[in-house]
Every structure is written in structure tokens, then in C-alpha cells.
Amino acid sequence: MSTTPLPPRSAEPATAPSGAWPAPTAPAPIRATVRVPGSKSETNRALVLAALATGPSTITNGLDARDTRLMRDGLRTLGVDVDDSGDSWRVTPPAGFTGGGTVDCGLAGTVMRFLPPLAVLADAPVAFDGDQQAYARPMGPLLDGLTALGARVSGDALPFTVTGGADLTGGLVTIDASTSSQYVSGLLLIGARLAEGLDLRHAGGDLPSRPHIAMTVAMLRARGVEVDDSETDRWVVRPGTIAPLDVTVEPDLSNAAPFLAAAALTGGSVSVPHWPAESNQPGIVLPHILQQFGADITYEDDGALTVTGTDEIDSIEIDLRDASELTPVVAAIAALAADTSHIHGVGHIRGHETDRLAAIATELEGLGVRVKVTDDGLVIHPRLLGGGTWHTYADHRMAQAGALIGLVVEDVVVDDVACTDKTMPEFVPLWTAMLAEAAGESAAEIAADPDSAPQ
Ligand SMILES: O=C(O)C1=C[C@@H](OP(=O)(O)O)[C@@H](O)[C@H](O)C1
Ligand SMILES: C=C(OP(=O)(O)O)C(=O)O
Numbered sequence: 241m242s243t244t245p246l247p248p249r250s251a252e253p254a255t256a257p258s259g260a261w262p263a264p265t266a267p268a269p270i271r272a273t274v275r276v277p278g279s280k281s282e283t284n285r286a287l288v289l290a291a292l293a294t295g296p297s298t299i300t301n302g303l304d305a306r307d308t309r310l311m312r313d314g315l316r317t318l319g320v321d322v323d324d325s326g327d328s329w330r331v332t333p334p335a336g337f338t339g340g341g342t343v344d345c346g347l348a349g350t351v352m353r354f355l356p357p358l359a360v361l362a363d364a365p366v367a368f369d370g371d372q373q374a375y376a377r378p379m380g381p382l383l384d385g386l387t388a389l390g391a392r393v394s395g396d397a398l399p400f401t402v403t404g405g406a407d408l409t410g411g412l413v414t415i416d417a418s419t420s421s422q423y424v425s426g427l428l429l430i431g432a433r434l435a436e437g438l439d440l441r442h443a444g445g446d447l448p449s450r451p452h453i454a455m456t457v458a459m460l461r462a463r464g465v466e467v468d469d470s471e472t473d474r475w476v477v478r479p480g481t482i483a484p485l486d487v488t489v490e491p492d493l494s495n496a497a498p499f500l501a502a503a504a505l506t507g508g509s510v511s512v513p514h515w516p517a518e519s520n521q522p523g524i525v526l527p528h529i530l531q532q533f534g535a536d537i538t539y540e541d542d543g544a545l546t547v548t549g550t551d552e553i554d555s556i557e558i559d560l561r562d563a564s565e566l567t568p569v570v571a572a573i574a575a576l577a578a579d580t581s582h583i584h585g586v587g588h589i590r591g592h593e594t595d596r597l598a599a600i601a602t603e604l605e606g607l608g609v610r611v612k613v614t615d616d617g618l619v620i621h622p623r624l625l626g627g628g629t630w631h632t633y634a635d636h637r638m639a640q641a642g643a644l645i646g647l648v649v650e651d652v653v654v655d656d657v658a659c660t661d662k663t664m665p666e667f668v669p670l671w672t673a674m675l676a677e678a679a680g681e682s683a684a685e686i687a688a689d690p691d692s693a694p695q
Pocket of ligand 2: 347348349350565592593637663
């Protein structure tokens with residue numbers, strides 16, 4: 241196996257082609273090693289925590305993508321110095337956050353849920369706006385939480401303005417976080433900076449994406465913050481300082497999903513180097529999920545994970561509440577399985593980048609699959625699939641799902657693959673290089689041949 245390298249960080253960022261993209265079919269079983277860029281979730285937490293710390297921090301292997309660019313720019317609006325000109329980024333916190341500006345959240349959940357809490361600490365009102373599509377994403381419980389802390393908030397969804405104040409003491413805040421774990425993470429990030437700390441409780445339906453909350457807690461603790469999460473749905477953060485910390489971000493395991501799934505679907509073999517032995521990223525369960533679909537899993541001595549496809553794609557019954565961002569890719573594999581699959585626990589992804597349950601059902605049905613949307617998930621009945629346009633709804637993971645189906649179904653056209661820029665601008669170059677390896681060409685040959693490049 242050869243290695244598909246990432247473009248060097250100092251080069252112009254990779255960009256996906258704009259417009260309709262005919263998803264390439266696999267010329268042979270995929271065999272490749274794919275290095276995936278840094279985790280979105282870890283990068284944006286590392287940036288926010290560095291901004292809240294008592295001194296400068298360095299972030300290595302930070303993800304350079306739209307969501308993290310918006311976070312860096314949002315922090316700059318609040319007066320944080322972010323030097324991202326080199327391979328590692330240097331973040332220097334200001335003496336106090338400066339208000340008066342507008343933060344563009346794009347479509348990034350981590351920006352729209354993590355930066356309003358920081359705005360509470362600013363010296364003047366901060367406005368928040370984003371993509372029009374982001375106006376539909378739920379914000380109410382987070383903004384209620386900020387109001388409970390004593391902030392003034394105009395509006396209950398984007399766009400809105402947050403006005404903090406010197407008299408924010410913190411203490412008990414109860415919210416219903418059943419529509420997003422990010423409200424909890426956002427409030428916890430500032431807990432130590434409140435005079436009385438924070439006693440945050442969740443009261444409502446089941447909480448999604450708990451590993452992402454565990455990630456927040458672990459990253460706070462690594463910076464010396466005391467967090468007690470021993471009681472279910474309650475987090476107590478003691479007041480104190482947040483220490484600066486130099487960190488190296490893990491590879492984004494959720495963005496590894498379509499590449500590993502490519503091995504499972506084509507009977508090939510894909511390795512991802514530096515697969516962590518343990519992680520708070522929900523993608524750590526991918527090997528287990530792909531195994532349920534029938535793939536073989538090997539943890540290599542050098543730290544890589546290898547997924548090898550077998551003769552069969554089995555149907556699965558799975559609760560993805562803890563790893564809901566994997567749903568589009570899991571649904572794409574399920575559409576190609578031998579029998580009916582059931583996905584549960586993901587009702588809240590109606591509020592992700594788009595209504596993902598509706599988007600997945602509509603697009604799979606457009607290719608011939610029968611799909612039932614349930615209260616909390618999907619029932620997927622595979623059929624013989626045909627080609628057609630795969631709409632992404634500006635959702636990077638919908639684009640990944642379309643590319644995956646296009647590997648084994650002729651004439652699938654992804655309407656806007658450029659939306660992969662949200663968390664992985666390298667998606668198309670890496671995908672193309674992976675296919676080039678399968679065809680026995682080197683990635684360099686593919687890049688040098690304009691006829692082979694994606695349209
Ligand atoms: O905190 C985070 O980094 C994230 C939390 C999850 O959000 P939800 O709890 O809204 O699903 C996840 O789906 C999203 O991709 C990233
Ligand atoms: C739900 C996702 O993103 P966001 O951080 O915008 O919520 C995702 O990346 O799948």
C-alpha cells in the first residue's frame with residue numbers, strides 16, 4: 241500500500257470543485273492509506289480554551305477548514321490574537337474580550353454554540369449571524385442558559401445579539417439539551433471564568449452526543465479546571481483559571497468514515513494512520529460499526545487502523561445517539577447492504593446542517609432505495625440502485641455519503657461537493673488520490689493529468 245499524503249499545510253488550501261461533481265466509481269477494490277486532517281471538534285475546543293486561558297497556547301495539526309476558519313475569525317472579532325500563518329497556530333488571549341463586532345457563524349454548530357458564551361464575558365454587545373440555512377438550527381436552550389446567567393439576548397435563533405455584564409456570577413443553570421450536546425459544551429467552556437463557577441443541569445429528553453461533552457470535560461481538566469460530572473446530566477465547574485496548553489489535535493475520525501467505508505463497500509482495504517487507542521471523538525466506534533456491516537478490522541503495530549471489506553455487506557440495527565454525526569455515511573452503507581437496516585437515537589439530527597433524516601431519505605429514495613423516517617431514525621430497505629443527482633443541502637456529510645454510493649453505483653452526480661469545505665477541504669483530492677491508487681496509478685499521475693481530475 242502506498243500513502244495518500246495531505247497537501248502541505250503551507251500550500252494554498254485544497255478546494256473541492258464547485259458545481260456538480262460526477263462521483264467516480266471504483267475501478268477496482270480500493271487499497272490505500274489515507275491521512276485524514278485534524279478533528280473539527282478538538283480544534284475548535286482547543287481554540288476557544290486557548291482564548292480563555294491565562295497565556296498563549298500552541299495548536300498543532302489544527303484542522304484548516306471553513307468551520308475552524310470561522311472560529312478563528314470569530315475569536316479575532318472578540319480581540320483574540322490567532323496567528324495561523326505557520327504549521328502550528330499560536331493563540332494569545334486578550335486582557336478582556338472586546339465586544340462591538342459581529343461573529344459570522346456560517347453553518348458551524350461549534351461556532352454558534354461555543355462563542356455566544358464567550359460574548360457574555362465581553363465589554364460590549366456582540367452580534368451573531370451566519371448562513372441563512374443556519375437560521376433554522378436550534379439555539380433556544382443555549383440562549384436561555386445565557387439569560388439565566390444574567391446576559392441579555394435578543395432573539396432565539398440566528399441572527400441574535402448577546403450583551404453580557406460585569407455582574408454575571410454563574411451558579412445553577414438548567415437547560416434542555418436534548419436537541420444538541422453543544423449547548424452543554426458551550427456553557428461548560430466558560431464555567432471556570434464565572435465568579436461562582438457553574439452548576440449545569442440537563443432536564444429533558446435523552447441527551448445526544450455524550451462523547452462530545454466528555455471531550456469538553458477532558459479538555460477542561462487537561463487545563464487544570466475542576467469539573468465534577470459524577471452525577472448523570474449534571475456538571476459542576478469550579479471557578480478558577482484555565483491554564484494555557486500546547487496540544488496536537490487527533491485526526492478527525494468522523495471524516496475518516498467515508499474512506500474506511502470505501503474499503504468495506506468495494507472489498508478492498510483502507511488504512512488510516514494514527515488511529516487513537518482511545519478517544520472522546522464519537523468516530524472511535526467506527527471500527528465496531530464497520531465490523532457489524534461485515535468488514536474485518538485490524539489495529540496495526542504502527543498505530544494505523546485497517547478496514548478490509550469482505551464478500552458481504554450485512555444489514556445492521558444500531559443506536560447512533562452517541563455518534564450521530566456518522567448517520568449519513570452509515571445510512572449510505574446500509575443502502576447497499578443485503579437486507580433492511582434500522583438506525584435509532586438520532587431524532588435530533590433534524591437540526592444538524594440540514595434536516596438530515598429528510599435529506600437522507602429523499603436522496604436515497606431518488607436512487608431507488610425505500611426509506612422510512614421514524615421518530616428517532618431511519619429504516620432503510622435496500623433495492624437495486626440507479627444513478628441520479630445526489631443533493632447535498634450544503635451538508636458536508638451528505639456529500640461524503642453521495643460520493644460513497646457513487647463508488648459502486650454508476651452515474652451518481654453530487655450537486656455541490658464544495659460543501660465538504662466545512663470540515664474537509666481536501667475531501668475530493670484525497671478521494672481522487674484514493675481511487676488513483678486503486679487503479680494502479682500514483683496520486684501524482686492523477687493530479688498531473690487534467691482529464692483525470694474531477695469535473
Ligand atoms: O461538540 C461538538 O463538537 C459536536 C457535537 C455534536 O453535536 P450535536 O450534539 O448537536 O449532535 C456533533 O454532532 C457535532 O458534529 C460536533
Ligand atoms: C453536526 C455537525 O456539525 P456542527 O458542528 O455544525 O453541528 C457535523 O459535522 O456532522
